[in-house]
Amino acid sequence: MPTVTQTPLAASDVEFQSQISQVQELQSLGFYRRALLQLSDIDLLEQPDSLIKVHGLHLLSDLQRIVGDLTAAQTTIESAIATAQTLDVIEIAPMLLSLGHIAAASGETEQALEQYEEVSAIASTPQLKLRSHLSQLPLLTETNYSQIATLYTDIQTLIERLPVDKTTVNARLELARYYLESPIGNDIATPQVIAQNLATARNQAQTLSDSYAESYALGYLGELYLKQQQLSEADDVLRQALEIAEALRSSELTYQWQWALGRVHVQQNRTALALSDYENAVDSLKTLRGNLIAIAPDLRFDFTERVEPVYREWVALLLSSQSAKKSAEEPAKDLTNLQKAQGAIESLQLAELENYFAEPCVPLSQDISQIIENTTSPTAVLYPIILSNRLEILLKLPDQSLQQYTVAITQPALEELLNQFQIDLRLPFTSNTLRTLSAQLYDLLIRPAQPALEQSNIDTLVFVLDGSLRNVPMSALYDGQQYLVENYSIALAPGLQLVAPQPLANRNLTTLVAGLSEARHGFSNLPFVKAEISQVQQTTSSRVLLDEDFTEAQLTTLLSNADYQVVHLATHGQFSSDAEDTFILAWDKPIQVDDFNTLLRQSDQTNESAIELLILSACDTALGDRRAALGIAGVAVQAGARSTLATLWNLDDETGALFSNYFYQALQQPDTSKAQALRLAQLQILKGEDANSQLYQHPRFWAPYILLGNWL
Template structure:
């Protein structure tokens, strides 16, 4: 996302007539515009600044003092060159001259520009004083002809507010700016204000709203000729769509932005768009394309800062892949040289920290992977670089930048096993982050502190530090996607380990009440799972009434709840049996070994001829999860097992676990839950089931990888023959629009979609096929959540038949959980892999007969349908019956 602010000069003319008459007057550029998104972000992934120059006219006042005017021009040149401290000196001199001349308008303009220069230096107090002085002068004059100057100064104030973490105030400021521009009929000004407002919404975590604003801006500008504003708006839209997970839309907007910048021959904006495209490719793991975009950025950009930012991102990719040592060596030399020439500013500090982090990965991290071909830097050299960043941060009074520097300092000493030093730097950084209200930095420092205390055997202190890190994550608007994108936010690397390591510590703690510790551990795992879903959708997902699983399990059919947790060196299982305290047991086995077994079993399960191998492999998993409590389950007469699965376990159907004599499904009804809370935990009222069914026997031609499903007609007929009232959409009638129409007009409590579909760890790759094309999981919200769940027509069950998890995606079942949540249905029944469609038809018919005809739970109806196939001579292999899983309300 790009926010727009301008340094500007008073124009020398009012209109064309006057311009023709006053040819001898000094003409100065009216604006220059910059976007400093990287100031709000992490040193890990810096952002490109935007430098937009406009020829629009502000006022009809003529600059007559050529000395002061040249000072302003000199200030602009220094600012453009990134020499912000020198720009401050020149602008201060110009301000003093205007003050002596009592020229308040030019003084106000100069103070606004001075505020921008201070902001680049991270001198927030001085920046605030300068912009406040400018606004006070402009408001005191209260002249209508100065309103647009006021709007420009408000633009700069909004930028400062956002940089200081005051997103709400920045939004209000930019809304005020937009109103002024509307009154002045300044269309470009309105557009800039809308782009800025979108940035504020995004910073607040409201990505959907930011995208909506930018789409409206795009719509307004489509009929307009190419302009810099148009290029910026499209680039902002592309960046926002990338954060929101709308990848096709993101790429399209960024490509359009690049095309406009190229048409306008605007080198700064060509470089900015190339940089954003590089970030897009990097997010998509398109490493070669990302490298190419960053290399182009380096070639095109005339800004030293932009060049070094692109070089740093390029360096991190090359280090990651351990390729091209000669290129790495050349980059290191170039980056070192350019960093030394950058004037002190927050962006320069972040670039240096970024460089230090890359050097740590190159020289200290992954020692086994190091190659003698790559240069090695000593810890002392890296420490010297970080010491410079700390000193520069302090000289600028930038606590946030200093906190980042101290975080990296602590990390350096942690890697070199100088733990007391590492702890000291980490604690210093934590104080700064907390006093700066920088929770996105604080949680990393708290996490680092927890690891350091744990390494020093201070388990109690480590638990407290991890607790604080988790609370800091919660405070990020309870929505992890709201963490500033510039933190190079990677859920699996930056968030998931905090929860997982915290659970490991809790389970190792020798102190405290065991039941409370176990409850805290499983709550933390639930928080992790909900955070995964939020990250999957880029927004908070679970809403509405929820009831703890324990309460439901104790009140309904005897139900045990199992929480397997995969830790680095062991597999832990927490179990809740009705009317008993929580208990846990563990198996000493590495996470790598666990995942190898689970991956192999998942591959074997789909082979109909591998029954014996399946039994052997699944018995090992059974021994981990069930065997230690099988006697207690029998004694408590448990008939249903609910699993809150972790990691790769989610890719396996628990029904296929084998005890040496029987499969688990032969003894228990089985269901899955996303967390410890059950949404709308009501039993299915025994009434006439009404199903909205949709099926596709022949996929659209654009999807040749999906074969025909001729048995779907039989499947839908079997649903009707089971006594279920059906409204059907088949083949060409099954379009998204037709489905949406039926959802809103037909009474039903079951949605049965018999068509190809795919679950993935990425929301954009999770979809079902209709005749009109894919319906993505994000659209389930539009299709089904519009119904009022409190009315009799609530969606009790979403059945996704013939779907499958994405091949090679170890977290693909996250898409299944996402589909369940997004649909708003109380239960979702789906297959983990696509199976023979004739056996599917048989299974579906039996499931609905059980559900319609007997007073049983959905989980038990699923079990009976699975047993039907298990006992069938043609379909008794686990690949046919075990693929089906029930997520959500099992009652």
Template sequence: MKFAISKAQKFWQIFGQKILGKKNLVFCLMLAIATYCSIAIIQPAIATNNQNVAKQNIPSLLSQSHQTSLLEQGIRLYEQGNLAEAVTTWQQALITYRNDQSSGSNKLSAQLNEALCLNYLSMAYQELGEWKQAQTTINRSTALLDQQLTSKEGMAIAARISNTQGSLQLAMGNPQSALDSWKIAAEKYNQLDDEIGLLGSQTNQAQALQALGLFRLASEQLEAIELHLQKQPDSILKSVALHSLGTTLQTLGDLAKSQKILEQSLAIAQQLNNPAESSATLISIGNNFRFIKDIDGALQKYEEAAKLSPVSIIRLEAQALILSLLVESDRLQEVKSLWQQIEPDLAKLQPSRRSVYLMVNLSESLTKIRDAKDRPITTSKIADLLTVALRQSQAIQDRRAESFALGALGGLYEQNQQLTEAYQLAQRALVLAQSTNADDLLYRWQWLSGKILNQQGKSDLAIAAYRQAVKNIQALRLELAATSPEVQFAFRDRIEPIYRELVSLLLRSENPSQENLIQARLTLESLQIVELENYFRAACLNIQPQQIDAIDSNSAVLYSAVLKDHLAVILSLPKAPLQYYSTNISQTELEESADQFLQSLNPAFSERIRLKISQKLYDLIIRPTEPALIERQIKNLVFVLDSSLRNLPMAALHDGKQYVIEKYSLALTPGLQILGAKSLDRSQLKVWLGGLSEARQGFTELKGVKFEAAQIASQIPTNLELNSNFTKLNLQKGLAEQDTAIVHLATHGQFSSDPESTFILTWDDRITIPDFYKFLRDRTDNRSNPLELLVLSACKTAEGDAKASLGLAGIALRSGARSTMGSLWAVNDASTSKLMSNFYDILIKQPTISKAEALQQSQLSVLKDPQYRHPYYWAAFVLVGSWL
């Protein structure tokens, strides 16, 4: 597995030493500022990282000699993105240093200089994807320093080398070794009394901890770093350091804290009248707005950055970001006006990796305008722009950039239906991506090849290409989720379609083979996993494939796939081959029906129309499977739902005579691969219950919460915290310290496709998914027993959010609970109290019953009450995870 190295890692890897001479510090600081800002537009993760490199400072032991000049020339070339020329220049410097050692002229200094130069070379080889040479070079650098570590200069270079070694190890998919290397670097910086270097190494460690899944430790590390930085006096160095920390937090998904720190960085840069760093930080702040879909906010920051920047490439990169947002917002007149500003300046750019990425990003933004009449330039001119980018990449001998340009050109030809040329370009891009270990590009060109082959009628070859693309995405799960925020932004455009198109190919016939059905099912589950990990911004799910036979012989699993022109359903029964059902219906029509069904669940809506829509959905999803379900005497249905279907209450679907809940108990799961199914241990059931009955933080009162809490407490041992006692701190203590199997939260909350908008309300705060994870991590650290059941009463999905169920699934999985029960909408207080009371009564009095059956019986008890027969009162509650 290959990992892109984040810009923050590289900044801290190479920046800031107290032993530097003032002249060299200023020189390298300006190099850092000059390029730190750029963010690529929805491009490979490595592309972003390549553009955001702050160069290492040159130790004061170096004299202003020819060798130093070569070293600095290499730094400038590296900074500009001319990696091959930088390598050549540093290799020339190495020859001079070795000659100095052979002649006995200042042998010690020449040895240290050679070690430093080798460190630079290793960094360049990493950028070029030449892992073997990068490792060999850094090993040579380390060996040279073995006898020089007692000197201050030698220790300073050794610290840098450890940082470079850590970056290489993370890039090669070994975060534990990277963490160890960065700890060694931190020790050396500590011995040198270099606080900036120490904080930098600790920041790198936080990202390694994140990659290892140790999120709580990573968070604590970053909080300590922020505290130390705040104590530093204001300086441009502090501004750049805060900028680095802010982008690290952005990468790790903590956008609120990232925004706060980036604004501090900006304030210092503006106070010190440094337009380059101000522009850099404005772009990063704009990215935060973009990630939360505040388009106007992002545009404003990008525009400020473009106006302020004294460096033309940075200004163009900011303008390219603006153009991409304008295209996505269909503000095409503004696109045309902006392109007229950008186009003349492109011809003035010197060839570099940054210029190549800039032109490719611009071309991809322009090709998203599907109607060629609305494009500010013709398709042939876009091809010319990509050809210039391709020639520049070849001129600077940058094979990764060349692959990026070739693949983009192939995509343009594919869009123009010039399939033969498109396939040839895609294959050339593939070969280059493989030769440079660019796995983050590889899956894109495999996808492109698959699309072209499918259009050429070569289905088997197309499936093979798609499967390779999915395989590479699976290998890149951690990188895509944890180190590449722009991938999260582009998920629907760049990752999700690959899975859906593969499923569509596998199910293209009316009677797919078992092999294809098994592959389609695995692909659907894999999509659920990467989608949730993209939601979490971390590859954190414990994947353990399980068969339905081994879990429950009385259950069936229904997988749905919402495809462009039909709905596919795969039925998995215990000890039986997979069965396949397909209904012709467009994705648009299906989504409209799902939306209408949700609206019809309002009691004021016409019952006749509600039942009609409900029966239509039943006919699409469940009716085709009925004969097999009846024959196998299935009692429980487990749904792995797709797209807009995930927000629907399956319990309220109607077959014309009765509701689904009257025939089956139900559960939802993102997939059996991440289920962890296990029966509830009733031997020592205890509940920790927190709730709000009073109006709080702008939310209305929940009058039924007190009655609900009292009913539960009368049935099962309960630790009760209501209203002012239901605080964030008390919830944390309750989860960490109470040996309870069930946590029940009766309060306002919301599930959303945006993690920032998914929360549970306490008296004094909003509990987010990261909060839940921290709290349950504390519990896991202190208790051997996991949480059996998390109940979220009175919460709801965000209105109009087609993927709001991601928030419910996110809380369910991130909490670590085996099962989570939540409500899809805010339900009537009285009916909820009755349902919850019945649920716990059934759990206690019927020890052999499953959680899904207990929920089914409690829902039926409400349904049978004449005043609550409408699905609004009972259908909202769903069980996610283990149904046993």
């Protein structure tokens, strides 16, 4: 490598370097989004080629990757590499390492491994080689078991040869975390070796005055003891780890050790202590709202592994004492525990959406218990909660305390039933098998609560659905004689904290309708979209954007210049558990879920000019994605509309036009709620008298429509 001649920095370079340093400081404190915003304000590509520019681009790419913008991260790091190569004085191995991280985050395992191996081959320092080896370890678990033992030994050897610093301490912690989480951890090391590594890491962290690393070393040692059923030792070291975390006021450390202590106390049958630990852990997580992405990114933080289980295990513990004392038909009595369980599920729904967007969602309603008391029609809220060994159902009826029902079914058995139900719903000629599956789900979800629903004369059911339950329509549950929609109006809520129910004030609807009938961007044509739009025009005062007129810019202009109560988008859409894969198709481009907040002007449904109803027809949720319908909730929250009507799958036939006609006619009738209008439209398709009425009895034609949010 050529020798770099040191020259004094120009004044502009000094300012540039100062800005980069400020961003690095924010990054080191875990303020990734703030750091990204500050760095994005600097037009790095317009800067003259220099070492500082390369460093800034590399830093920007890392921040983009951490917050989940992988496409931008890839483009930026490629610019950094290209600039470095023109200068011919900068080692590109660290940038290739970042390129590997992006590939790994994108699920491109083989490409990531190739990048890491190249870094290992050309790295100029053993520290960089160590980081590359550590990055390969979890990927090899998925692809090549035979190399893992050798790589693990190489990592351990590198650690021992290097001087004690933050890199080597973190490497020891990384090896411990891998052992604790990997299914083959016991094949590559013994508990004694891991315990010694953690003891060394703790001593070295103390030498470096690195309290964070010391807390992690103690916490991981506690989890190791828990795994080995050395419960007394686990309790002792976890308390030490927690004491350091609390002194640091570090919620991301505190919740982990509170959670681990809860698991220890469950094993010790110290239920009261365990409940307190879990409650403390959830409280600590609440302080991390909007910053969950900042939790230990170097240790491959994952929401589904490191946050969601805290809530679920707490709920299971809160409800388990009740489950042992009653049958599936008998409601529980411990209201304090039930209220805490309800609050935990509400908080989990909120945290899941926050993780989906990597930014906070602001609750609209804090008084959950009063929401259904103020509705004009008798309304019940059901919380089906999927636990590993059972299904729990919380029921809230007007003017009554929470009730609990427990159904004995394992999570794998329920997931299998839901998956098959979801597949059969989309297929023709499956009525008999579909009704069998639907009846099984009815018996699980509705039958236990049916007497209480009938006694209270309930006519509207609001579901706060959990996990894979979101992917199937509740309207299609079958009691042996009738579908659920034949007896109830049905709506969904992404947690009642995000819903502000209020009746539709003006029945003279003004509607902005946009649709695609022609094939675009690899998606097929939608020949029945024109008929659907025609039906909307006949029933409401409408402005239409069709095909080439339906662009993001045109939609934005119209929404900016007039207030529409309803925005109806008849186009291809895709709902996914990944925000990057959730979009609505316009003529010129797919509109990503993150853009809906800006596009629809309002993100606060309590605002007077908020859109009453966002309709997304011809959209689809991906089969095989257990959290695909999370994308519908994501669109609804970003749009800020009071209600969202979406389809779980796309039929693209004349029923779309029929449904639109029936729904808008019903919605404009006085005192008809949105949930009731949806029900009436579905029933007219199910029980219609036209030539295809026999065909349309199959739920695939009327069940895909779901109402999310304000059901009034």
